[in-house]
Amino acid sequence: MVILKKSFKNIYRKSRQGLVLWLCLLFIQSPSLFATEVLEPSYQWGRGYHIPSQKFTLGGYAKVAYSYFESAPQELALDDLSLFIAWKPFSRLHLFAELELEDLFTLDGVSSFDESFLVERLYADLLIGENFKLRVGKFLTPYSRWNLMHAAPLVWTSSRPLVTEGFVAANHATGLELFYKTEVFYRDLNISFFADDSKDLEINENMDMFSYAFGGRVDYQLSSSFNIAGSYIAHKKEQQTSEAWQHTVGVDFLWKKDEYELQFEGFYNSLDQEKDRYGLYLQAVTPIVDKLFAVGRYEYMVIGSELLSESESTKPIHLGIVGLTWRPKTPLAVKVEYRFGKNNNSHAPSGVLTSVALFF
Amino acid sequence: MNNLCIFQRSQRALLFALLLIVPSAYAQEIAVIMGIRSNAKPISLNAREVRQIFLRKDYFTAQGDAWIPVNLNAANPVRAVMTETILQKSVVDLERYWSEMYFDGISPPYVLASEEAVVSFVMETPSAIAYVLACHADSRVHVVYRFQVANDPAFSCAIK
Numbered sequence: 001m002v003i004l005k006k007s008f009k010n011i012y013r014k015s016r017q018g019l020v021l022w023l024c025l026l027f028i029q030s031p032s033l034f035a036t037e038v039l040e041p042s043y044q045w046g047r048g049y050h051i052p053s054q055k056f057t058l059g060g061y062a063k064v065a066y067s068y069f070e071s072a073p074q075e076l077a078l079d080d081l082s083l084f085i086a087w088k089p090f091s092r093l094h095l096f097a098e099l100e101l102e103d104l105f106t107l108d109g110v111s112s113f114d115e116s117f118l119v120e121r122l123y124a125d126l127l128i129g130e131n132f133k134l135r136v137g138k139f140l141t142p143y144s145r146w147n148l149m150h151a152a153p154l155v156w157t158s159s160r161p162l163v164t165e166g167f168v169a170a171n172h173a174t175g176l177e178l179f180y181k182t183e184v185f186y187r188d189l190n191i192s193f194f195a196d197d198s199k200d201l202e203i204n205e206n207m208d209m210f211s212y213a214f215g216g217r218v219d220y221q222l223s224s225s226f227n228i229a230g231s232y233i234a235h236k237k238e239q240q241t242s243e244a245w246q247h248t249v250g251v252d253f254l255w256k257k258d259e260y261e262l263q264f265e266g267f268y269n270s271l272d273q274e275k276d277r278y279g280l281y282l283q284a285v286t287p288i289v290d291k292l293f294a295v296g297r298y299e300y301m302v303i304g305s306e307l308l309s310e311s312e313s314t315k316p317i318h319l320g321i322v323g324l325t326w327r328p329k330t331p332l333a334v335k336v337e338y339r340f341g342k343n344n345n346s347h348a349p350s351g352v353l354t355s356v357a358l359f360f
Numbered sequence: 361m362n363n364l365c366i367f368q369r370s371q372r373a374l375l376f377a378l379l380l381i382v383p384s385a386y387a388q389e390i391a392v393i394m395g396i397r398s399n400a401k402p403i404s405l406n407a408r409e410v411r412q413i414f415l416r417k418d419y420f421t422a423q424g425d426a427w428i429p430v431n432l433n434a435a436n437p438v439r440a441v442m443t444e445t446i447l448q449k450s451v452v453d454l455e456r457y458w459s460e461m462y463f464d465g466i467s468p469p470y471v472l473a474s475e476e477a478v479v480s481f482v483m484e485t486p487s488a489i490a491y492v493l494a495c496h497a498d499s500r501v502h503v504v505y506r507f508q509v510a511n512d513p514a515f516s517c518a519i520k
Contacts, residue, residue: 038481039470046459050467057467086465091419091426096465130420151463181417186408188417224448259452330455359459 046153046331046359048084055088060098061359063152069351077106079355080152082120094125118204120172135177138203141210142177142192142217143169143231144265145252152357156285156295156325158335159353161265162317163279163301166208168269169233169248173213174201187221196235211236215248225257246271259293261285278302279317291328295337297321303347318342323353331359388515389494390438390445392505395483405505411446413489415457416466421487429469430478430490437514438475442491445507493517 039052048059060083067075081101088094098120104111123137140148146155146164150171164171173196180191196213215233222228231250240246252265266280279301286294299319323337336354344350392410394403403422405413412418414429421427432439434451443454458468472478475492482488483500495517497503509515 047462047467052470057465059462061463084462084465086467094465127419130418149460149463154459154463330452330459359462 046329048360057084057086059084059086059360061151061153061357063355063357065158065353065355067158067351067353069349071345072349072351073107075107078104080357082151092127094127095123096125097122122203131181133179133181135179136175138172138174138201139177139194141169141171141173141196141213141233142194143215143233143248143250144267145229145254145263146265147171151359152355153331153333153359156261156283156293156333156335157297157321157323157337157353158355159321159337159339159348161281161283161297161299162319162348163265163267163281163299165347167277167301167303168250168267168279169235170198170208170210170213170237172198172202173210174198174203184220187223188219189221190217190219192217199238205238207239209238211238226253226255228253240271242271244271259285259287276302285325288324291326293325293327295321295323295325295335299341299348301347315343317344317347319344319348333357387508387511389506389508390441390491391494391497391503392489392491393479393482393497393501394487394489394504395485396500396502397486402502403504407446407505407507410489410505411448414442414447414469416461416469423487425487428485428488430481430488431469431471432475432478432491433471433473437512438491438493441509445509 041049041051041053043049048057050057061080062078062082063080065075065077065079069075079102081104083097083099085097085099086095100118100120101113101116102118104116119138121137121139123135123139126134126136128134140150142148144164146161149155150160150164152158173194175194175196175198177192177194182189193216194214196210198209198213199211202209213233213235215231215235217229217231219227219229229252231248231252233248234245235248236243236245246269248267248269250265250267253263255262261284263283264280267278269277271277279299281297281299283295283297288294297320299317299321301317301319303314303317319339319341321337321339323335326334328334334356336352338352339348340350341348392405396402409418413427414431416429419426432442440451443449443451447454449457461468472481472490475496478490478492479496479498479501482490489504493515494503494506
């Protein structure tokens with residue numbers, strides 16, 4: 001395992017050279033397929049630069065955020081600059097990478113490339129058949145609807161719900177994920193199972209990551225406008241002191257019709273009785289005038305004492321968010337929100353949060 | 361007198377029959393098409409299968425080749441009908457859907473400028489699938505699904 005870990009670290013060190021090599025190989029090795037070679041490469045805002053003959057797409061998203069907190073320093077940052085690289089060298093193989101520069105520019109100055117560079121996702125999808133897909137690499141942990149669709153231009157608020165910020169489960173997993181999709185009563189049923197070995201395979205080590213984990217998610221489309229899901233994860237995290245496995249269960253739903261949305265997620269994480277963490281949020285979106293939406297969210301969270309310093313309270317956190325989101329074009333979202341709450345200063349201070357996010 | 365009565369009744373019946381027939385005669389059909397392959401059995405699809413292919417939820421043909429769905433450009437009225445009727449999404453919903461797919465590294469179908477370009481592409485590309493007005497689906501292609509839409513002056517068999 002030690003040898004394996006060293007190997008992956010070497011891979012990380014060489015990732016930039018590797019990426020260049022990968023891109024060179026792409027243009028040398030990938031065969032042009034059928035008449036797709038007559039299609040010209042093109043760039044479309046929000047869909048990236050696409051080369052049909054190579055089945056290759058280069059794109060990404062960016063987010064600039066400014067926050068003014070009532071009891072904490074104000075923040076201005078290029079929060080996210082993410083680059084997507086997608087390539088289908090063969091019809092049953094899909095490679096995907098998301099490379100991110102996080103907080104590259106802030107009010108404190110410019111971070112170094114090494115400090116801000118993250119491999120957010122790096123995986124290969126093997127399409128085994130119409131119903132099965134195997135994913136190998138680093139991917140988003142399939143425990144939360146928000147986590148799976150967290151890109152700033154997709155979500156309705158500048159801030160992320162506290163319960164999805166990694167307290168109950170890590171946001172990334174590295175290992176294997178098996179997807180199964182089918183139809184039940186003419187509606188989509190998606191099931192995924194994953195097994196994680198971040199302790200040995202993770203290339204950006206951090207305190208919030210899993211050591212080991214396994215779990216799954218079931219997502220069913222109850223109607224054309226209503227999806228419901230449940231998830232379970234058993235895991236050990238790097239930061240935990242005890243040797244016991246943690247268990248997280250979650251349920252969520254999304255109702256979406258005529259530009260109205262209602263989304264709920266709730267999680268319960270158990271390590272032992274004194275350190276349980278649990279929380280939920282309910283978010284509603286309603287159109288006001290053309291392309292302008294009102295957003296409201298209530299959050300409730302109990303963070304186990306294990307994660308708090310001595311000065312922090314273990315009292316439940318209540319959070320409220322009211323805001324506006326303007327989507328003049330699909331790839332662009334301009335957001336302003338006011339966050340307030342009770343016992344929230346340590347993790348989600350009250351104040352005004354704004355951001356501009358776009359896919360490119 | 362009797363003959364006159366029969367004549368008047370038959371006139372009314374004819375008029376009624378014409379009223380029933382005329383709208384359907386002028387209703388348009390949209391055909392979902394594939395190229396003709398000499399070594400493959402012609403297939404037929406249902407609306408849900410077409411939907412899954414154009415939303416890139418179904419990946420492979422019965423022969424195991426990857427589907428290559430092709431769209432007309434966004435301003436084309438045939439595409440608008442396809443989006444609403446088969447994909448069952450508004451334009452805004454569909455754009456948002458493709459943004460979510462983009463985050464997963466999945467691109468929307470290729471776009472071609474005209475129905476003639478679509479027919480040529482489908483003819484030359486195994487596993488390509490597209491849609492055109494039924495009057496443009498000539499002998500070079502195989503119709504795998506067709507559906508009727510309300511008559512609209514924007515649908516013109518004269519423009520290909």
